[in-house]
Amino acid sequence: MRILVTGSTGQLGTALLSQLRDCNYQVKITSRRKPESMEDFNWVYSDLLSGEGLDEAVKDVDVIIHAATSPTKKSEAIELTGFGNFLSKAQHIQHFIYPSIVGIEDIPFKYYRLKYEAERLLKNSNIPYTIARATQFHSFVENLLLSKPLFNRYVIPGKVKFQSVDVGEYAGYLTDLVNKGPQGKAGDFCGPEILTLKEMAELKIKINNEKNNVLSIPLAGKLYSSLIEGKNTNSMEKIGEITFEEYLRSKLID
Template identity: 35%
Template sequence: MGTILVTGGTGTLGRHVTELLRGGGHEVRVLSRRTPPYAVDLREGGPGLDAALAGADTVVHCASTPRGGDERAAENLIAAARRAGTAHLVYISIVGVDRVPFPYYRAKLAVERLVEESGLGWTVLRATQFHDLLVMLFQALAKPPVMPLPAGVRDQPVEVTEVAARLAGLAGGAPAGRVADLGGPEVRTLRELADAYLRASGRRRRVVSVPLAGRSYRAFRAGGHLAPEHAVGRGTFEEFLQRRFTASRPG
């Protein structure tokens, strides 16, 4: 088996991809900004990136941030992969990046195009939002006594380990281009999901639906980020919440 480099290999998704690949017998290198021996900021590139890619047959590109810089990071990664003779670049994207004009989604779509035009063998998987992200959102929104939610928005959260398993399988195979989307098992309203979070976390908040403005909000309301025809995930949001909050309670 060849060597596989996982960018963002210590993150929410990347650490699960790394564990699965290693469990499958692959030699795996983890690239992140702060973790040696391959501590590299992809936005800056440099010799450390070339060292990380030397001899790597496949790259699973999980590193990403909504704070900006994904396109520059992808350009540096692709250039280094070409120099190293890497055969396969696997990229994780988000369902709806071509339908929702949200800035982070636009950046992910731009990276998809860079991957497709890289000259490397490539695979792109789009997934719906992770359960973890919804919990982070609800934690932030539940800080005041009144919890505001964007009115009329639904979501289709997916278990991150299921996405990791799909990515690991793709990394072990040949380049496949754009593969079928991976969506969570259920399309739910944000209100339903928020109520489930409040019950599981033991918080009491008055939930208020707030109409917003803008093209991105309209696209989210229209379901541009959903993939009901690809609802192949199995783990539900309630199951995730039960594990998350049971583990965090004393005793």
Template identity: 35%
Template sequence: MSTILVTGGSGTLGRHVTDRLRTDGHEVRVLSRHTRPYAVDLREGGSGLDRAVDGADTVVHCATSARGGDEKAARNLIAAARRAGVGHLVYISIVGVDRVPYPYYRTKLAVERLVEDSGTGFTVLRATQFHDLVFRVLRGLAKSPVVPLPARVKDQPVEVTEVAERLAQLAQGTPVGRAEDMGGPEVRTFDSLARAYLRAAGRRRAVVKVPLRGAAYDAFRAGGHLAPQHAVGIRTFDEYLTTRFDGGGARR
């Protein structure tokens, strides 16, 4: 079996990728800012990064930061991978990064291009938003008596463990370049997702659809972040909610 480094391997997606690869018998190294022995800040790079990458056959890049710095982190990782002779670089991206001019999407697209131009065999998988992300957004919005939602916007949430399964499969194969996009099983209006959350949480809130302006909103409204032709996910958002609440693992 091979040695695989998973950046962000303790995060929402990375921990599931790590578990699957270890189950399949691979030696897996977890790189994150706080996980030893490979506690590395990718934005800084350095000898710790070289040590983490040295001897790895494949690198699965799941690490990302809402605080910015993803492009610098990717450059450092790619440089270290090239020095170590890594044969396969796998990157998780988002459906629509080339169609929706949202700042975080632009960053993800820029990292995609760095990966493609790395000179290393690569695979890029784009997925729609995770159930967990939609859940956290709706829980935050529902803290007020009125839940404001962007008007005429749909979403296609996907189960994170299913994305992890697909990413692990790709990591164990040969580089394919752009893999087929991966979307959740249902394309739903955002207000229907919000009402499903409120029912599951036992909350009564007014839902108000707010028209917004801007190129990013127009692209979301046009469905640039959706992949209805790749609705390969199995677990629905309603099923996810049932598990979250019945399992007692979600704050209402």
């Protein structure tokens, strides 16, 4: 089996490369920057915005795991126009695996709307696919919302909820899909517990023995309300086993 992993320098891409390092597949990887440790893989430069390198990337490939994304910069041009162009070059692919995000149709956030439209583009193509949605990664929540205390305080919208998941476990789930073949829309891949952001911040303070404390603030708007309601979670699906607490403890050992 010949696999292409896009977005090989990203959070998910890096975890996928760890999973695929000792596999029997022939693995090609692509991104704009060269990943640091890529000895086992054939790296090809490609850019979803300009289209450069995409033909070379999809050539002689059976399965694509598409982990390239751009949530903030030129997101519409990359998530939709660039993605549509990529699909047009991938007509020969036997299985296109598209990582997506739980609850995107119910959360009013531009990047999520683009991902939902991209799911539709893939469904309407003739390419056999799996759409594999996950909840936010532990590392994503920590780096985005809990990395910068202000005067010893995490000033956060403490009531918003996450069911965060370990990116390595999700990468394992995606690589298992290669053997399973196209599933259409797969079940949501979610973390083992739903926590408020305040609870996550308190865990971080306890485990790292920090002097910081938490100031929880309300925010206005539908995005905030949807995250308080937990639209980004799915309590019926708890597949990941590594908790946010275990993720934080594992970082102390590393």
